[in-house]
Every structure is written in structure tokens, then in C-alpha cells.
Amino acid sequence: MKKIAHLILALFLFNTVVFSQKKQNFQLVSPNGKIEINISLSDKITWTIVHEKDNILIASPMSMTLSEGEILGKNPRLLNAKKESIRTQFESPLYKKKSVENNYNQLILNFKSNYSIEYRAFDDGVAYRFSTKKKGAITVKSEEVVLNFDKDYNSLMPYVRDLRNPKDPYISSFEAHYENKKISEFVKDTLAFLPFLVDFKNSKKAVFLEANLQDYPGMFVTNTNSKSGFEARFPKYPLQEINGGFNNINRLITQRADYLVKTKGTRNFPWRIVVVSENDKDLANNDMVQKLSEPSKTKDISWIKPGKVAWDWWNDWNIYNINFKAGINTETYKYYIDFASKNKVEYIVLDEGWSQEDNIMEHNPNVDLKALISYGKDKNVGIILWSSWMALTKNTNGVFKNYSSMGIKGFKVDFLDRDDAKMVHSVYDIAQKAADNKLLLDFHGMYKPTGIQRTFPNILNFEGVKGLENNKWTPNDDVPTYDCSIPFIRMMAGPMDYTPGAMRNATKTEFKPSHSNPESQGTRCHQLALYTIFEAPLQMMADSPTAYIKEQESTDFIAKIPTTFDETVALDGSVGKFIVLVRKKANTWYLGAITNWDSREVTIDFSFLEKGKQFEADLFTDGINADKAAVDYKREKITIDSTTKMTFHLANGGGLSAIISPK
Known part of the structure; x- marks a missing residue:
């Protein structure tokens, strides 16, 4: 009897194992x-x-x-x-x-x-x-x-x-x-x-x-x-x-x-x-990461204001035709605020140097932060402060409460440079504490976004991209090809703190690195188009106020481009070669196109426009001599409608950009 019982048990166990591994x-x-x-x-x-x-x-x-x-x-x-x-x-x-x-x-x-x-x-x-x-x-x-x-x-x-x-x-x-x-x-x-x-x-x-x-x-x-x-x-x-x-x-x-x-x-x-x-173009308008992320933990987002930022670091605080010594000081930042106010730029950022690097509660004596906050408030310009991750996390709650109560609008947090579980947990902790204090965040020196921007919409931007700041030192990098690759790859993960906006533009043979007078590879219109193509709810204007004032026509155009949109349509593109993309805000469309170092013709079909209406396109295209002088561009205003098809020439490293409004 015992043998039979053992045999039955053995057969049962055998069948269980076979079934479990079938x-x-x-x-x-x-x-x-x-x-x-x-x-x-x-x-x-x-x-x-x-x-x-x-x-x-x-x-x-x-x-x-x-x-x-x-x-x-x-x-x-x-x-x-x-x-x-x-x-x-x-x-x-x-x-x-x-x-x-x-x-x-x-x-x-x-x-x-x-x-x-x-x-x-x-x-x-x-x-x-x-x-x-x-x-x-x-x-x-x-x-x-x-x-x-x-x-x-x-x-x-x-x-x-x-x-x-x-x-x-x-x-x-x-x-x-x-x-x-x-x-x-x-x-x-x-x-x-x-x-x-x-x-x-x-x-x-x-x-x-x-x-x-x-x-x-x-x-x-x-x-x-x-x-x-x-x-x-x-x-x-x-x-x-x-x-x-x-x-x-x-x-x-x-x-x-x-x-x-x-x-x-x-x-x-x-x-x-x-x-x-x-089709390559579809990669440039993909929502997969957004769809697979948790919804917002912040119920009231009315205080979260996207916009553009006048940035000091890339241009090395290099302003001139002024009567004071430019640098990390109150006078210089008032100048940045004046520039931002005049051009309807929502924020300025005080990058490294405004405080002690290891203790951001201790200010640089040359920077009167309270005076700058008050000055910016009067001129409708918010201030964002730079901090290293290490300095911020010494007392995150204390730092955020202190500066939020003073009137600071947000923080640019830098040098995270890791994505182990401890760092990822810290990012979520910083995001929650910033939201509790109604502070915006721009994570620089950061791993790629993975959807936290939907969960904490006060995070408006991330680096995790080899942006314009690298142009200061990397003459051998092929930047236009990279610019024509990241919309199809890196940008699928989320916004990019690429920091465009160079007003000194250079051809492939003429480009040279510079710390205080940095250039971009490619044409002026290539830079203008990046404000439409690159996703960045908090978008930097990397060049100096002096450079933008000298190029007021380009500055006015950049200032009109929003940083969040109601609709996006990828019209054409090929990874590493070129991209043509439009975005809509209210009744206005914004068009951007860029190419790598190969010049090319792009044909744009304007059938995305509302049928039966005429529109005016304020159009910036590469100038006829942009192949030698990358700053060369042509501006014109043309009338178009949904039946219009036009072919445009993009110079080497070139681009085109347009603001299309109902006529």
C-alpha cells in the first residue's frame, strides 16, 4: 500500500513538474x-x-x-x-x-x-x-x-x-x-x-x-x-x-x-x-514615454509657467558697450533682466558663481539677490538659480523654503551625473519638495528623462544631451548631424536642455572654439529653427544680451516662439540628415527645418493649415551666401494656404524657420 501511495505521489510530482515547464x-x-x-x-x-x-x-x-x-x-x-x-x-x-x-x-x-x-x-x-x-x-x-x-x-x-x-x-x-x-x-x-x-x-x-x-x-x-x-x-x-x-x-x-x-x-x-x-519622421513626434508614465502628482499646476531664459554661462557674462565691469555682479544681472523684460523673455538664470558652490545659502557678496528679485518682479522677469546637486541635497527643504519665500521661481540643478537607484530616488525627492514650494526645476548634468516630467510637471527640462555648451571646446564634433539625429532618438525620451540661440554662426571650415565668444556650427537659420524643433518647456537663450541686441531681428523672432504647444506634426525627415516639423499654439503655427552638413532642397506641403483660410508666413531662410558666411539669412513675409507647396534650399548646416499666422 505504501509503495502504491509513493508511486501515485511520484507520478503526481512528475506531472506537476512537466506541466509547470510545458x-x-x-x-x-x-x-x-x-x-x-x-x-x-x-x-x-x-x-x-x-x-x-x-x-x-x-x-x-x-x-x-x-x-x-x-x-x-x-x-x-x-x-x-x-x-x-x-x-x-x-x-x-x-x-x-x-x-x-x-x-x-x-x-x-x-x-x-x-x-x-x-x-x-x-x-x-x-x-x-x-x-x-x-x-x-x-x-x-x-x-x-x-x-x-x-x-x-x-x-x-x-x-x-x-x-x-x-x-x-x-x-x-x-x-x-x-x-x-x-x-x-x-x-x-x-x-x-x-x-x-x-x-x-x-x-x-x-x-x-x-x-x-x-x-x-x-x-x-x-x-x-x-x-x-x-x-x-x-x-x-x-x-x-x-x-x-x-x-x-x-x-x-x-x-x-x-x-x-x-x-x-x-x-x-x-x-x-x-x-x-x-517612417523616420514619426519618431520625431512620439509619445510612448509620456503614455507609460504616471500622471501628475500635482493637482494645481496653474503656477507652473514655461518660457524662455536668458542665460549667462555660455556667453561668459560677455556684455559690453556699458559703463560697468561685466561679471558675476548685481549690475550685470540687472542688465540681463532689462534685456529679458524688453524682449518678453520670462526668466533669467544665475548660473555658478552667485553663491558659494558648496553652500548655496551663502551668497557672493557682489550679487544682491534680494535687490535682483525685486528688480525682476517690477519688470515681470523671474529668477532661476543654479545649484550643484551635492550642495542642494545638503538641506533641500531648507534651501527650497528659503528661496521660494524670497521670490525665486526655480532651480537649475547640475552635476547629478549618475542614475543608480539612490540618485533616481533623490531626483523624485527633489521634484516633490520643489513642487511643495512651487518651484520650477531644470535638471542639468542629468540622465535622460524617463517620464517623471509627466508625474512632476514642475520639472520643465533635462540635459542628458550633448548640447550647444559643448561647442565651446569640441571643434571636431559633427554638430549639425547630431542636431539632425536627436529629434529621432534622444528627444523621444523627453525635453532637452540643449541651450540653443547662438548669434555667432560658422561654416564647417571656419568654426573655431572660443570660451568668451562662442560660435555654433551651421547657419543662423539652423539656430532659429531649433527653438521649434527641440522640445524644451524651459528653453535657454544661450548667447549674451549684447549679441542679441546686435541681432534684434533674430531676437524678436526667437522671443515669439512658445515653448509648449497644442499640436505637433512631423512633416519630413531622415535620421542624421534632416528634419522638417511644425507645431501649433492657439491659431499660430511654428515651422522649423534643419539639415546636416549636406545642403539640400526640402519641399514643404502646407496642407496642415486650416482649409479655406489665408495665412502669412514670417519666414527666415538661409541667405544666398550662407555657405561661406553662416550668419547670412533672408527674411520675407509670404501669403500661403493649405494648397501651397514650396521648395526651399537649406545651406550646408542650414535651416529655415517660420511663424505662420492667420491673415
């Missing part, structure tokens, strides 16, 4: 039927992505390892599967469009061990994330994210190359041009950060991102052993830090833990995203 397949299709996710459960969980019979990803595993060796995704035991279709939209008042359509099909797989994986299929891409429902806290040791491809495609990768701390590649300013290499040519023993792009056949491209990064480290990628894909790497949790880096105001990691984060046992983890496009 291969199970699930399919999720996008609303338009073009994208398929195929999920396979066996001894591990893999997914594939197919776009109209073209492989985007071949079988790629996913898992998450917790403390004590528990691996979510290994020998998964499925409890149930739930599918549903979501058709909704949400308002986005501080974005590139008033509202966002959010339509997708969803599959949630619930497993034993209290975890699940949620998959979403949109018409323009797919995403998945892990969720756990465990008691107490958990420790995440590692996460497996693998991206396998069926061919050796080209990729555009931003590599980590920060030599300030070569022993820790995760200390990074997240500023890098894209390197166009085959997947197999990924630079050995290095890392790249998100977003990045893979170029498939049939003009299809995919961009890889993450969203809803909370209490968790950011994702990097490296090459796989097979050379046919990428796999994720994550910075471990910091245990010990020291001051270092620029002016000793960075926090460098001297010891990391053997885990990523200790976190809540019941939570959602970040989204892993693959956006798929059949």
Missing part, C-alpha cells in the same frame, strides 16, 4: 494589427517582436533575480492570463500637444511566487514590465534584459566615455554623439546608454527606451557574447561616496553593493520599451 505561447497584437508580440514560457520567459513579418526582436529572455537566489522568470508557473483593450486619452498642458491618445492592447501574465509581467502593444511600439506583490521589502540583485536580432543591423549608439572616474563607467554626464556601427561592432568592454536606435530593412527603425524609472537604477547596454544583440547592465547601489570631479562638486562612488536596490515588495518596475517606425 511550453506555453501567448500572442498580443497591436490595435492596427501590424505589430505582434509572441511570448513563450518554458524554463524561462522570452518574447519576440514582429512588424508585418519583419523580425524586430527574435527570442529574447527576461528575468529578475531577487535576494536568496529567487529568479522571477525561471521555470515560471503561470496562474492566469488576462487580456484587454484600452482606448483612452489624457490631457498634457505642458507638452508638445494638448492631449495624448493612449490606445493599446494589454496582456498580463500572473505567476506563482507573487509576480506578474505586463505587456502592451501599441500601433507604434511595445513595452513590458515586471510587477511584484510580496510582503515587506525585497532586494533586487539583477535584472535580465536581452535584445536579440536576426541580422547584424546598423545601430546608433551613445557610448559612455567619461574618464573622470574610469573605474566606474556608470559615472557619466550622459552626453555623447551617436556612433553608427553594426551591432557586431559594438565597442568592446564599454557601455551605451538609452535611448539608442537600430536600423532595419525596409526603412524600419526601432528605438529602445525605458519609462517610469522610480526607486530603481537606469539601464545601460553592452554587447552579448553572440555579437548579435545587446544585454542590459545596471549600476549597483552606492555604499560609499567621496567628493570629486569638476570643482570637487561631484559625488564619486568608491564602493557599490552587490544589489541594484532594496525596495518595496509590492510595486511596478520600469517599462522596457521598443518603439517601431516605418
Whole structure:
């Protein structure tokens, strides 16, 4: 009898194991039927992505390892599967469009061990994330994210190359041009950060991102052993830090833990995203990160005022034709305020030097901050203060309460240079405390945005881009090509503190680095167009008031371009080559087009305009001699309507920009 019982028990256990490891397949299709996710459960969980019979990803595993060796995704035991279709939209008042359509099909797989994986299929891409429902806290040791491809495609990768701390590649300013290499040519023993792009056949491209990064480290990628894909790497949790880096105001990691984060046992983890496009231009008007992020935690956003900022640092406080010594002093900043007021620029920023770098409660004696706040208030110009992350986080609450009560409008927080879980948590903490004190934020020296700008709309901008400030020192960089790449890649993650607006413009052969009289690569019209093309609710005007006064026609034009919009339409473009884009605010359209170092003709179809009405376009185009004198431009006003089609010549590194108003 005992033998029979043991035999029955053995057969039961055998069948249970076989059943639990029996291969199970699930399919999720996008609303338009073009994208398929195929999920396979066996001894591990893999997914594939197919776009109209073209492989985007071949079988790629996913898992998450917790403390004590528990691996979510290994020998998964499925409890149930739930599918549903979501058709909704949400308002986005501080974005590139008033509202966002959010339509997708969803599959949630619930497993034993209290975890699940949620998959979403949109018409323009797919995403998945892990969720756990465990008691107490958990420790995440590692996460497996693998991206396998069926061919050796080209990729555009931003590599980590920060030599300030070569022993820790995760200390990074997240500023890098894209390197166009085959997947197999990924630079050995290095890392790249998100977003990045893979170029498939049939003009299809995919961009890889993450969203809803909370209490968790950011994702990097490296090459796989097979050379046919990428796999994720994550910075471990910091245990010990020291001051270092620029002016000793960075926090460098001297010891990391053997885990990523200790976190809540019941939570959602970040989204892993693959956006798929059949046409390059669609990448320049994508809402995926916004759709996969948490809604605003701030109910009243009426105090959040986007706008442009007169900036001091890039132009090295270089103003002249004045009767005082220019520099970091009260007289200079009153001059900046006068300039901003006259040109209807909403803010000025006081960059480094207005305070002690390690104690921003102690002011530079040459800067009378109270007087400047009062002066700015009288002239309807708000003041934003620069701070290093290290100095701010010594007493975030105290700093914010003090300066908010004085009348400061916001902070530009710099030198974060990490995205481990500790830093990510700090960013959320700063955002909440700033919102509590009704302060705007611009995160400079920052990892790429991952949707926190929707959750905390008082964050108006992020760096995480190799912007104009780099032009001061990098003559060998191909900036126009980069400018024509980031709208399709980096800008998909969110706003960019690129800081455009140079009034000294240079051709490829004439460009030279300069600290106090910096130039831009490309034409004047290229710079003007960036104010429409680059998303930045808090947008800098990088050049000096003196330079803008000398170029008042360009300054007047820039000042009229808003920084948030009601509608965006990407008209044309090719990654790394050119882009043509329009945005609408109220009844006025704003047009921008730029090219790389290749001159080209672009044909613009104005059918986006309201039918039956005439419009006047205030148009800036490259001058006939812009190939030799990049400052050369032509301004004209023309009448157009929705039937108009026009071809324009863009010079080398050139552009065009227009404000189109009802006539």
C-alpha cells in the first residue's frame, strides 16, 4: 500500500513538474494589427517582436533575480492570463500637444511566487514590465534584459566615455554623439546608454527606451557574447561616496553593493520599451514615454509657467558697450533682466558663481539677490538659480523654503551625473519638495528623462544631451548631424536642455572654439529653427544680451516662439540628415527645418493649415551666401494656404524657420 501511495505521489510530482515547464505561447497584437508580440514560457520567459513579418526582436529572455537566489522568470508557473483593450486619452498642458491618445492592447501574465509581467502593444511600439506583490521589502540583485536580432543591423549608439572616474563607467554626464556601427561592432568592454536606435530593412527603425524609472537604477547596454544583440547592465547601489570631479562638486562612488536596490515588495518596475517606425519622421513626434508614465502628482499646476531664459554661462557674462565691469555682479544681472523684460523673455538664470558652490545659502557678496528679485518682479522677469546637486541635497527643504519665500521661481540643478537607484530616488525627492514650494526645476548634468516630467510637471527640462555648451571646446564634433539625429532618438525620451540661440554662426571650415565668444556650427537659420524643433518647456537663450541686441531681428523672432504647444506634426525627415516639423499654439503655427552638413532642397506641403483660410508666413531662410558666411539669412513675409507647396534650399548646416499666422 505504501509503495502504491509513493508511486501515485511520484507520478503526481512528475506531472506537476512537466506541466509547470510545458511550453506555453501567448500572442498580443497591436490595435492596427501590424505589430505582434509572441511570448513563450518554458524554463524561462522570452518574447519576440514582429512588424508585418519583419523580425524586430527574435527570442529574447527576461528575468529578475531577487535576494536568496529567487529568479522571477525561471521555470515560471503561470496562474492566469488576462487580456484587454484600452482606448483612452489624457490631457498634457505642458507638452508638445494638448492631449495624448493612449490606445493599446494589454496582456498580463500572473505567476506563482507573487509576480506578474505586463505587456502592451501599441500601433507604434511595445513595452513590458515586471510587477511584484510580496510582503515587506525585497532586494533586487539583477535584472535580465536581452535584445536579440536576426541580422547584424546598423545601430546608433551613445557610448559612455567619461574618464573622470574610469573605474566606474556608470559615472557619466550622459552626453555623447551617436556612433553608427553594426551591432557586431559594438565597442568592446564599454557601455551605451538609452535611448539608442537600430536600423532595419525596409526603412524600419526601432528605438529602445525605458519609462517610469522610480526607486530603481537606469539601464545601460553592452554587447552579448553572440555579437548579435545587446544585454542590459545596471549600476549597483552606492555604499560609499567621496567628493570629486569638476570643482570637487561631484559625488564619486568608491564602493557599490552587490544589489541594484532594496525596495518595496509590492510595486511596478520600469517599462522596457521598443518603439517601431516605418517612417523616420514619426519618431520625431512620439509619445510612448509620456503614455507609460504616471500622471501628475500635482493637482494645481496653474503656477507652473514655461518660457524662455536668458542665460549667462555660455556667453561668459560677455556684455559690453556699458559703463560697468561685466561679471558675476548685481549690475550685470540687472542688465540681463532689462534685456529679458524688453524682449518678453520670462526668466533669467544665475548660473555658478552667485553663491558659494558648496553652500548655496551663502551668497557672493557682489550679487544682491534680494535687490535682483525685486528688480525682476517690477519688470515681470523671474529668477532661476543654479545649484550643484551635492550642495542642494545638503538641506533641500531648507534651501527650497528659503528661496521660494524670497521670490525665486526655480532651480537649475547640475552635476547629478549618475542614475543608480539612490540618485533616481533623490531626483523624485527633489521634484516633490520643489513642487511643495512651487518651484520650477531644470535638471542639468542629468540622465535622460524617463517620464517623471509627466508625474512632476514642475520639472520643465533635462540635459542628458550633448548640447550647444559643448561647442565651446569640441571643434571636431559633427554638430549639425547630431542636431539632425536627436529629434529621432534622444528627444523621444523627453525635453532637452540643449541651450540653443547662438548669434555667432560658422561654416564647417571656419568654426573655431572660443570660451568668451562662442560660435555654433551651421547657419543662423539652423539656430532659429531649433527653438521649434527641440522640445524644451524651459528653453535657454544661450548667447549674451549684447549679441542679441546686435541681432534684434533674430531676437524678436526667437522671443515669439512658445515653448509648449497644442499640436505637433512631423512633416519630413531622415535620421542624421534632416528634419522638417511644425507645431501649433492657439491659431499660430511654428515651422522649423534643419539639415546636416549636406545642403539640400526640402519641399514643404502646407496642407496642415486650416482649409479655406489665408495665412502669412514670417519666414527666415538661409541667405544666398550662407555657405561661406553662416550668419547670412533672408527674411520675407509670404501669403500661403493649405494648397501651397514650396521648395526651399537649406545651406550646408542650414535651416529655415517660420511663424505662420492667420491673415
